[in-house]
Amino acid sequence: MKITLAAAAIAGVAATSAGAGGMAPAIEMEPDEIVAQTGSSSANLIIPLILIALIAAAAGSSSNHDA
Numbered sequence: 001m002k003i004t005l006a007a008a009a010i011a012g013v014a015a016t017s018a019g020a021g022g023m024a025p026a027i028e029m030e031p032d033e034i035v036a037q038t039g040s041s042s043a044n045l046i047i048p049l050i051l052i053a054l055i056a057a058a059a060g061s062s063s064n065h066d067a
Helices: 002-020 043-061
Strands: none
Touching: none
């Protein structure tokens, strides 16, 4: 029983190391061009202004219910 278990363990270790293979060849790719975005700066202000307006509306609409 012990010999069978040991043989199975050795076969499992040998199978995993044999299936691992070697190192894959390097894949060479050309670098992408870096292109600057030419969008307007006002587009960067829209989201923060909306968030500030929502926070101000939420703070203004809160009410204390002191019963």
